[in-house]
Amino acid sequence: MADIEVTHPAPAADKALSFKRVLSSAAIGQFVEWYDFVIYAYSAATIAKLFFPAGDPAIAILATFAIYSVGFLARPVGGYIFGTLGDKIGRRRVLSLVILLMGSATVGIGLLPTYAQIGILAPILLIVCRLLQGLSAAGETVSSNSFVAEHAPPRHRGRFVSFTFSFSTAAPVAAAIVVLAFSNGMPAEDYQSWGWRIPFILGGPLALIGLYIRRIVDESPAFEQVVATAGISTSPLREAATLQTAAMVRAFALAAFSSLGFYSLSGYFVTYLVETGLDRQDALLSNGLAMFIAFVSFWGGGELSDRYGRKPVVLSTIVLSLILTIPAFMLASSASFGMALLGQTLLGMNYGFFWGAFGIAVVEMFPARTRVTGATMSFNIGYTLFGGTAPFIGTWLLLKTADNLSPAYYIVAVSALALFAAVTMRETAGGSMADGK
Numbered sequence: 001m002a003d004i005e006v007t008h009p010a011p012a013a014d015k016a017l018s019f020k021r022v023l024s025s026a027a028i029g030q031f032v033e034w035y036d037f038v039i040y041a042y043s044a045a046t047i048a049k050l051f052f053p054a055g056d057p058a059i060a061i062l063a064t065f066a067i068y069s070v071g072f073l074a075r076p077v078g079g080y081i082f083g084t085l086g087d088k089i090g091r092r093r094v095l096s097l098v099i100l101l102m103g104s105a106t107v108g109i110g111l112l113p114t115y116a117q118i119g120i121l122a123p124i125l126l127i128v129c130r131l132l133q134g135l136s137a138a139g140e141t142v143s144s145n146s147f148v149a150e151h152a153p154p155r156h157r158g159r160f161v162s163f164t165f166s167f168s169t170a171a172p173v174a175a176a177i178v179v180l181a182f183s184n185g186m187p188a189e190d191y192q193s194w195g196w197r198i199p200f201i202l203g204g205p206l207a208l209i210g211l212y213i214r215r216i217v218d219e220s221p222a223f224e225q226v227v228a229t230a231g232i233s234t235s236p237l238r239e240a241a242t243l244q245t246a247a248m249v250r251a252f253a254l255a256a257f258s259s260l261g262f263y264s265l266s267g268y269f270v271t272y273l274v275e276t277g278l279d280r281q282d283a284l285l286s287n288g289l290a291m292f293i294a295f296v297s298f299w300g301g302g303e304l305s306d307r308y309g310r311k312p313v314v315l316s317t318i319v320l321s322l323i324l325t326i327p328a329f330m331l332a333s334s335a336s337f338g339m340a341l342l343g344q345t346l347l348g349m350n351y352g353f354f355w356g357a358f359g360i361a362v363v364e365m366f367p368a369r370t371r372v373t374g375a376t377m378s379f380n381i382g383y384t385l386f387g388g389t390a391p392f393i394g395t396w397l398l399l400k401t402a403d404n405l406s407p408a409y410y411i412v413a414v415s416a417l418a419l420f421a422a423v424t425m426r427e428t429a430g431g432s433m434a435d436g437k
Contacts, residue, residue: 021217022151026144026164028427033140034171036106036203037071037133041391042179042268042284043173044197050114051122056433058399061271063123065391070127072388078138079380080237083099086139086372090223091147093374098139103207105132106145107392111198134388141168142376146363149434150220152404157364158429162302162356167421169295169352172266175199175290180281195405196242207223220341222368222433223283234371240374247292247365250421257318257418260411261351266291268391268407269332275395276404286337290344295350301356308359309429314372315422317354329408363429386414 040047048060097160108129145161152160178199186195226232233239240248265287273283298345305313324346332343366374397406 003244006384012404018218019151021158021213022148023164025095025210025213025217026148027167028206028213029095030164031146031167031171031174032099032203032206033102034168035175035206036200037137038172038266039175039179039199039203040071040109040130040133041263042270043196043199043281044173044391046192046272047126049192050116050196051112051126052115061254062392062395062399063260065268065271065395067123067127067130071130071137072384074131075138075380075384075388076377078135079376080373081135082139083141083373084236084374086143086146086231086376087370088218090432091150091372092214092219093141094139094143094216095147095324096211097144099210099214100206101136102133103138103204103211105129105208106200106203108132110203111414127327131185138376138380141165141359142363142379143372144152145359146371146375147220149363150222150267150368151359154430154433156356157433158360159299159301160296160302161360161363164350165336165355165359166295166298168323169262169266169291169355172291173288173295176270176291177220177282178202180284180288181390184281187230198203214341222371226368230354230369235368236373237377240370240377244366244370244374248374248378250425251362251365252377252382253418253421254362254425255379255382256386256414257321258351258355259383260414261321261347263387263390264394264407264411265339265344265347265351268394271391272394272398272407273332273340275398278340282337282340282412286341286344288339289372290348294348297349297352297355298356298359299330299351300312301353301358302360303356304353305357305395305429309427310357311363311422311425311427313353313357314361314425315419317357318415318419318422320350321354322412322419325415326405326408329405333404361425361428364433368434 008219032427044061044064048057048064052060052063067350082094082098085097106129107128112125113128114120145165148161149157182198184192269290270280270283270287273286276278278286301317302314328343328346330343331339331346334340362379363375365372394407397410398404
């Protein structure tokens with residue numbers, strides 16, 4: 001029997017395969033985390049009926065979005081836990097942990113008994129699941145973006161981070177398709193009874209796929225360099241707060257704008273369109289299309305940030321938000337599918353370009369020793385205060401003012417806050433991922 005010659009991949013091929021795994025693990029992780037998170041918002045009307053006592057539908061919707069916001073209360077805690085772990089034990093281990101936690105919490109929501117079955121315990125258990133979702137989501141975005149950036153070629157970090165980060169926006173598109181498919185593909189009573197659970201339960205297998213890929217990728221070179229040279233920080237949060245205070249403040253302001261835009265568009269807009277007269281199916285479809293446009297726009301933002309720098313892209317998109325938000329809401333609230341799609345597209349495209357540059361800019365602001373902690377804490381405090389409350393505040397403003405443009409005024413005010421951070425931020429494109437300079 002002839003000997004079989006075994007060949008091993010060349011180092012370059014091995015490195016390319018490793019980087020593909022990094023990209024795959026990050027893209028799947030971003031998708032799973034935000035599919036699981038957004039599916040709750042898209043199921044808000046059904047959850048309101050099943051997990052709260054019968055009464056005023058508007059109050060039930062507000063209660064549902066209040067629990068939606070509860071998930072964000074855990075984010076600063078999760079940011080501290082997973083940020084510290086990311087800077088102490090490595091990005092890869094943290095990313096494996098957070099995707100497993102998110103998948104478990106989402107499947108848990110899909111299996112929960114309703115208010116009619118166990119009474120007040122139903123919304124309490126719903127809150128517990130949302131808190132677990134919030135903890136895990138706190139560790140995903142920044143850890144994943146840092147992981148990709150620390151593996152990527154310096155001249156193309158914006159391209160690769162924007163590509164994997166964009167899958168957070170693909171998640172609402174998939175969530176809209178799944179909810180539409182099940183709500184239209186079965187009798188209404190079956191969907192209300194048990195069909196609504198399927199989109200949540202689907203999060204489990206998706207999380208397991210992401211977990212498998214994350215367990216076979218290599219740790220980031222920047223973190224390994226920290227371990228080998230400068231040494232791991234004993235208190236990354238104290239070090240970041242002391243030495244990178246300005247970076248944390250700017251990252252917070254940009255995260256406030258980012259989160260308000262994302263959760264207004266993905267978590268609130270379907271309800272907003274329905275409340276202003278659009279059919280629910282048209283609202284879901286138009287929102288899904290707009291989120292797909294935002295998904296593609298991510299890549300443009302990343303590419304432009306590699307070519308011209310992070311600051312010009314971040315600054316110009318915030319200025320456009322100040323100009324476009326009110327006209328976009330005027331179009332979207334006209335109870336016309338075409339106008340709703342156009343209004344959301346204006347917002348989605350502009351946010352997409354912003355997110356494409358923001359994802360890489362916020363992790364480049366910090367050195368590797370404190371990157372995950374500093375960026376994660378700033379990111380999650382911004383997301384808690386402005387993203388988690390976006391659906392609730394939007395609904396409350398609409399109920400209190402009866403002005404269809406009141407949520408737009410709020411977004412414009414936060415855009416002005418972010419503008420100051422964008423004007424004062426330093427350019428970070430092409431710098432070292434080891435020392436953040």
